[in-house]
Amino acid sequence: MPKTIECQLCPRACRLTDGQRGDCRVRIHLDGKLQTLVYVNPCSVHVDPIEKKPLFHVLPQTGTFSIATAGCNLHCKFCQNWQISQRAPEETHNYDLPPEKVVSEAIRSGSKSISYTYSDPIVFYEYTYDTARLAHEKKLLNIWVTAGYINEKPLLEIAPYIDAANVDLKGITEDYYRRMSSATLAPVLKALKIMQREGIWIELTNLVVPTWNDSKKDISDLCQWIADNLGPDVPLHFSRFWPQHQLKNLPPTPPKTLSMAWEIAKNKGLNYVYVGNVPGHRGNSTFCPNDNKLLIQRIGYQILANNIVDGKCKFCQTKIPGIWKI
Amino acid sequence: MNNKSFILLLIVATLMVFGVIAENARSTASPTKAEVSVDTTGIRNTLKNAGITPREAKHWKEL
Numbered sequence: 181m182p183k184t185i186e187c188q189l190c191p192r193a194c195r196l197t198d199g200q201r202g203d204c205r206v207r208i209h210l211d212g213k214l215q216t217l218v219y220v221n222p223c224s225v226h227v228d229p230i231e232k233k234p235l236f237h238v239l240p241q242t243g244t245f246s247i248a249t250a251g252c253n254l255h256c257k258f259c260q261n262w263q264i265s266q267r268a269p270e271e272t273h274n275y276d277l278p279p280e281k282v283v284s285e286a287i288r289s290g291s292k293s294i295s296y297t298y299s300d301p302i303v304f305y306e307y308t309y310d311t312a313r314l315a316h317e318k319k320l321l322n323i324w325v326t327a328g329y330i331n332e333k334p335l336l337e338i339a340p341y342i343d344a345a346n347v348d349l350k351g352i353t354e355d356y357y358r359r360m361s362s363a364t365l366a367p368v369l370k371a372l373k374i375m376q377r378e379g380i381w382i383e384l385t386n387l388v389v390p391t392w393n394d395s396k397k398d399i400s401d402l403c404q405w406i407a408d409n410l411g412p413d414v415p416l417h418f419s420r421f422w423p424q425h426q427l428k429n430l431p432p433t434p435p436k437t438l439s440m441a442w443e444i445a446k447n448k449g450l451n452y453v454y455v456g457n458v459p460g461h462r463g464n465s466t467f468c469p470n471d472n473k474l475l476i477q478r479i480g481y482q483i484l485a486n487n488i489v490d491g492k493c494k495f496c497q498t499k500i501p502g503i504w505k506i
Numbered sequence: 507m508n509n510k511s512f513i514l515l516l517i518v519a520t521l522m523v524f525g526v527i528a529e530n531a532r533s534t535a536s537p538t539k540a541e542v543s544v545d546t547t548g549i550r551n552t553l554k555n556a557g558i559t560p561r562e563a564k565h566w567k568e569l
Contacts, residue, residue, distance in 0.1 A: 183569075184568075184569040185566050185567065185568050185569060186566060186567055186568075186569055187563075187565070187566050188565045188566055188567060189563075189564075189565045189566075195569065197544065198544045198546060199544045199546040199549050207563055208549075208560065210546060210549070210550070210560055212568075213562050213563075213566075214562070214563040214566035215560035215561060215562055215563055216560065216561055216562075216563040217553065217558050217560055218558075219559075219561040221557075221558065269556065269558055270552060270553065270555075270556035270558060274557065274558075276557075305563075305564065305565070306561065306563055306564055309564070331565070333565065334564065334565045337564075
């Protein structure tokens with residue numbers, strides 16, 4: 181029996197002796213093997229509007245069957261799901277939901293996709309992998325909502341079964357990732373490029389946290405990296421911070437900061453920039469990058485108008501990137 | 507305590523310290539071959555009581 185094994189799922193590369201768990205709390209060395217403790221045991225199961233992920237360019241106004249297990253391989257100070265992400269599975273109330281049941285329940289609920297979300301699907305990798313394969317057989321899309329902190333090999337293995345992903349690009353400096361999330365930035369940037377190259381539709385979320393990553397320079401550098409490395413057609417969602425978890429001392433992000441971020445992103449040439457949690461902002465809706473016509477009008481998660489027809493602007497026929505139908 | 511007693515105490519203490527150093531050096535030079543093992547019974551019971559069944563994971567290696 182090996183004395184030490186190394187998990188190779190994420191860049192933490194936890195080295196574990198018998199009985200030890202990884203940093204994520206859900207992978208353990210037992211009987212000389214690395215074992216997952218969250219296969220078939222989600223602790224959160226909901227049907228959400230797909231816009232909540234947020235995904236604005238994938239099957240608008242459809243439901244997505246959303247699951248999550250306990251655990252996470254990051255430890256973000258602002259985490260809004262910390263009650264499950266910073267917990268071991270024996271500390272959460274779990275369901276028994278094998279992959280085939282996830283798929284059948286998703287179909288029964290009328291959902292067009294399954295989202296692996298809330299905590300981080302990277303830590304329930306095996307469960308995601310098996311479920312995603314079955315979902316494809318039933319013509320359901322698979323969606324990852326993730327921080328993207330994963331090694332290349334496991335990402336390449338699961339990529340064929342992931343259709344779309346919302347990825348947190350939390351900041352654009354190593355220092356921010358270290359101080360805020362106890363992680364590193366470089367693997368996330370690499371994972372984003374791999375996802376795009378492998379054909380996964382990606383939308384990015386940046387949570388703007390007052391005094392941490394809300395400077396003009398931070399936002400400008402982040403947008404520049406996206407424009408240079410992923411291109412102007414990757415949607416970017418600026419999300420408003422609300423006091424949570426270990427950052428209850430901070431105020432919510434002022435709407436004018438989000439407006440500033442939106443302006444910077446548009447000036448950097450990004451075509452699809454959104455602002456979350458600020459009702460009535462222009463950044464709630466989708467506009468054609470060619471003729472600036474309103475394509476999808478949103479209030480919250482509700483769509484009031486949709487002028488995208490066959491994946492194109494109804495007015496000028498410009499192709500609008502996304503997954504508009506299965 | 508008079509000076510003689512103090513000196514005697516100091517010598518005894520010094521001998522004890524050197525004795526410990528010598529024993530540590532000896533055990534480092536010829537370590538025990540006994541295998542360190544961890545009793546994972548408690549861990550398994552905790553998982554079982556929580557209704558959790560471990561399953562082999564992907565993407566790992568032996569060191």
